[in-house]
Amino acid sequence: MTHTATASSAKWRLKQPSIIPGFGLTLGFSLAYLSLIILIPVAGLLWRTAELGWSGFFAVFTDRRTLDALYISFGTAFLAALVNVVFGVIVAWVLTRYNFPGRRLIDAMVDLPFALPTAVAGIALASLYAPNGWIGSLFMPFRIAFTPLGIVVALIFIGLPFVVRTVQPIMEEIDKEVEEAAATLGANRFQTISKVILPGLMPAILTGFALAFARGVGEYGSVIFIAGNIPYVSEIAPLLIVIRLEEFNYAGATAIATIMLLLSFVMLLVINLIQAWSRRRYGNV
């Protein structure tokens, strides 16, 4: 692809020649639709933020309630992603390596958080982990629901498939011979797993972590039912946006949204960097 690009670099052209028709129509429609639905509305958000000016933006950003909400959103998302990395890798390992009754069914069930509407997950988790719920009552007097810990529970639910589904395909490709070589060289099973298998899985694990974390930061529906939503304690940033909107404080809502948007772009960049790094190092993923 690169050499054809240099060959035609004498004259700049948008697309390589092809006998297949429909380029103008399909690309034109795609760009128009993308602009109308995504680009113009998101640009509008950035435009509104620019109108606030630095001082207005800074006033919202340094507000105690905004900072606490951002801290809670990012902190709980980070914790939940960590838990998901540990248990997600175990789940992926069990699903790829072991055979036990119901494995297929459990494999399919891992995708449940992708398919189950967030509001349904939210009310189900809230009633389960509430002090009088099936799971919540086991932990009494220690409270899970309606505390920041409840947010972590909801985000573990939401983020789990991201970790399992990024790690699982890479695990399936591991060559058994590598492990056998490690065993013949005298490594015990624990050493083989921690020194041979896990390093190769690291890029996938990091990508899964980043995806679960990014999703958790923006999550709204499953969290608000279980969080308790106490300002400064268990109020997440997306909820604060909704509250500001309901107060008709558009400037406040816009500024918080822009901060979150910028942070998630940074996350997206990090994910792409991890993948580029792992491609260079391992040639796959």
Place this chain on the structure above:
Amino acid sequence: MSENASSTISKQPFFRDPADERPLAKTLLILVALAFLAFFLLLPLISVFVEAFREGWGAYYEALVEPDAAAAIRLTLLVAAIAVPLNLVFGLCASWAIAKFEFKGKAFLITLIDLPFSISPVISGLVYVLLFGSGSLLGPLLKSWGIEILFAVPGIVLATVFVTFPFVARELIPLMQDQGSGDEEAALSLGASGWQTFRYVTLPNIKWGLLYGVLLCNARAMGEFGAVSVVSGRIRGLTNTMPLHVEILYNEYNMVAAFAVASLLALLALVTLALKTLLELRFGAGNAGGRH
């Protein structure tokens, strides 16, 4: 056959595969994984149905046929019926342009298509409030023409289209890139028109991937909560979708009704998962995984 194998092995001296875990470690890992999944996935799913049927079939049925619930179900179906076909057409166009041609800025275009996945659903709703709200340029203008976007069905459709935007395109782009354009070039050289090539060559090649993308797109469209809640205004019987109706009932402590409506959405999720698994087993569709 496995019984024979185990009986012959048992006569030989004990041998353990050095590249495998001890049976005890295996069992422990399986138990840890199952307990984790039970606490975080299975019990929440079961509790939806248990709570929904707490007061029996009568109360369950009552909660679903009640006028506001029925209106919410109709609105959810209507929104999905508009949003899914729109994103289906977009997905086909975008994947055709991206997979069949080499052009500048392709990687950037793919990144832009993925953008809604990395935006909080609340922000997806907010952008339309800013675009069509009372403080904007467009909102008052459209209102003077008698067109309501916010707190009405068009706003809900727009927000839903936004959050479900990448689903079909994301399934189709890698699939069509893998398939290349050899089949299409052959059809064209044999005299087929562009449309005939698409209809009789491309479409049969991608139909399972397309179905897979539509399934996921539909599940998300019917279940979307955050984006829709920002633009809907939650007017009962008018702009309440099923997830929003669940929230209202739950906040009114009407648990049986809330979980009854939620159980329909959970059923939708289970059907989606079942069909998705079937498609993966049968046709190997959608092995890309992740990022939904």
